[in-house]
Amino acid sequence: MPMPAGTGSVAHALFVSKDRRIPKIRIQTRQLENLLDKRIVVAVDSWDCLSRYPSGHYVRTIGEIGDRDTETEVVLIENDINSRAFSSQILACLPPLPWSVSSEDLSNPIRQDLRHLCVFSVDPPGCKDIDDALHCTPLPNGNFEVGVHIADVTNFVHPGTPLDDEAAQRGTSVYLVERRIDMLPKPLTEDICSLRADVERLAFSVIWEMTPEAEIILTKHTKSVIKSRAALSYIEAQARMDDSRLMDPVTTDLRNMNSLAKIMRLRRIQRGALTLASAEVKFQIDTETHDPLDIGMYQIREANQMVEEFMLAANVSVAEQILKHFPVCSLLRRHPTPTREMLEPLLRTAAAIGLNLDVSSSKALADSLDHAVGDDPYFNKLIRILATRCMTQAVYFCSGDLSPPEYLHYGLASPLYTHFTSPIRRYADVIVHRLLAASLGIYKLPTIFQDRPQLTSIADNLNYRHRNAQMASRASVELHTVIYFRKRPTDTEARIVKIRSNGFIVFVPKYGIEGPVYLTQKGDKGGGEWFVDEQEQKIKKMDGSVSYSVLQAVMVHLEIVEPQPNRPKLQLSLI
Structure with missing residues (x-):
């Protein structure tokens, strides 16, 4: 917001930054009238040692202050998020639409035809970029065959192409309250790669044979062709499982999967995995005006937990496979153990209310958190939110840069972890797909994997982009919270x-x-x-x-x- 201080056609003004930490900036402009009450971008040129403020120049106008689209644009700029349209060179890398599975795909010896399986997906409502689908078939021996099928993004995104370079740079899709900024162009995210219902799609599958006690007897990784029978929302999947009258194949498989997931979850918690909580806010958005109509905390259902359990298992399974074949150049994800000092605020709060938390291990902390129940229904959730705040973020790293004890994912109590299940919206998973394919002898490992410093810098960029995406999501929630409560x-x-x-x-x-x-x-x-x-x-x-x-x-x-x-x-x- 400039303040005029001059005469004639060139006005001297002071630019006030949205970020309080930045000093006011002197600018000269001939279009002062047009800049008042606008969000503008200003570049700093110099700072005279005798002057209280630096000098700069006007770059461009973003829009009206307080306007939702303007303020959203500001969130993107502040968090260094690239929301530009994809260039023609990038779009030229995509297969022409309409796309469908070809006879070459089906006859390719690397690909298993799994179209006969009863595959389904379970996602948030309105989800168009469907990364993952599942199946669960009872076997004659009383065990189950369980599959996690992930969109085969690397079939379309090849190393060293403009499309791949762009995805590597963006690092992740960014989810704002009212829009999504994609890592990959829409034809891929919503159509070609999306595992939608009733269409044949290419996948990368992890298939297990499991006992009814959810013990894994056999693991197989394969590229595949699937045809999903149903794309369900968490709410729909939950309603099906809960409706005892329903006995159709999808519902029966859902119930079997859920009973396996419950056992897996329990076992994971017994190993010391933490059930942490965050304050996730959900808005109901008006389809016409895009203004928030309602706001509330996000509800987690059993169906959410079921999907999560199998995604975790697939990620662990793939981490083991790639590390076995590529001990020095695998991309993994670790969550450092919090130090005693980091947990101090949590311990102080707990002690003040007469709660004794044991933080000697993740298992001890998990058990303490389970026992921290008061009369207040929110009490346990609050303690978990406070515990989450004491942790550092989980990060990507290159396996050759650290020693195996440091690979630990503290929150999941897993000695080894990676990201494989969301390649449509995370570039880390694209890299992991390439590692997995090379470990199975499907493709040669791209040359970049021989360059450790380059891999380390890719991991650094992914961590930076991942964090920025989270900050932008939070800022978007704050912006919509202000819009929502402005009139209420x-x-x-x-x-x-x-x-x-x-x-x-x-x-x-x-x-x-x-x-x-x-x-x-x-x-x-x-x-x-x-x-x-x-x-x-x-x-x-x-x-x-x-x-x-x-x-x-x-x-x-x-x-x-x-x-x-x-x-x-x-x-x-x-x-």
Whole structure:
């Protein structure tokens, strides 16, 4: 937002950045009228040592401040996300549409014809980029044949092509509240690679023979052709499993899969896998205006957990296979063990409410979290959210860069892990598909895998892109939260998750929102009449008349305020 300070046709203005950490920037412009109340991009040119502000120049206008599309564009720029349309060179790499499985594909000796299997997919509602599908067939010996079928993206994305270079650079698809920024062009993500119902598609399959106790007896990896019988949403899959009148093949297979998944999940938890929680917010979006109509926390169903269990198992199975063949150039994913210092905030909070958490191992922590149940239904979820906050992010790495003990994925309690199940939306999985194909002798390993420094830099870029995508998703949620509450000031219940010197941070379970509640106003000297008891994790009035403690329920008022022009934010205040 420029402030004019000049005469004549060239105006001198101060540009105020959206990011508070950046100083105001002097610019000169002939079109000041057009820039007021706009989000603009400014480049810094120099900073005179005698000047309070750096000097820069206007680059381009993004749009009106406060407009949803403008603010979404700002989120993308701030998180270095490439949302440009795919170039003609990239699109030239795609097979022509309409595409279908050819007779060459079917007669190819590397590919198994699995079109006879009852394959189905289970995804979030409205999902078009379907990466994965499943099957579960009872065998004559009482065991089950279970398959995870993943879109065969590398059949279409070849190393060293403009399409591959672009995907490698983007690293991941980015999911905002109202739109998706694809890693690969739409013809691939929504049609050619998407494992939609009733069409033949190419897949990369992991197939196990499992006992009814979910013990794996045999594992096979193969390229395949499948034909999905049903593309279900989590809600539909759950409704089918729950409806005892339904006995059709898909529903029966779903139930069998679910009973295997429950055993697998239990076993994973017994090994010490953590069931962590995050505050995932879901918006219901108006199809016409794209404005949020409703907001709430994301519901996890048994069907979600069933799919997750088999995806985890496929990822572990593929990690073992590629590492066995390529010990120094496999792309894996690890989650470092948190240090005692990192877990300190969680331990302090727990101790204050008389909860003893054992953090000596992931198993000990998982068990402690399971026992942390109070009368409050949100209590356990809150403790898990706090535990998640103490962890570092899981990261991609090249197997040759670390020693095997460091490969551990702490959260999943798995000594080995990778990403194989989402190649439509993650480039890491594309790399892993190439490793897997080479390990089976289907293709030669691309030359890049001989170049360790290059692989390390690919892993670094993937970590950077992955993190930016998460930050952009969160910023998009914050933007839509502001839009939603702008016309809807609300009173609701919240839980205190952290005590601060001037108030506390609360979590609002109904909306999955978190924010500060201030007890003292800015400018109060020495926190006014409040003091913090670190030991008990309480903030108290000096006279002892009122106190607030961690995990306590409070009523808060939510409304949008603009403390500074054009910086609207959600304010939470105590009722």
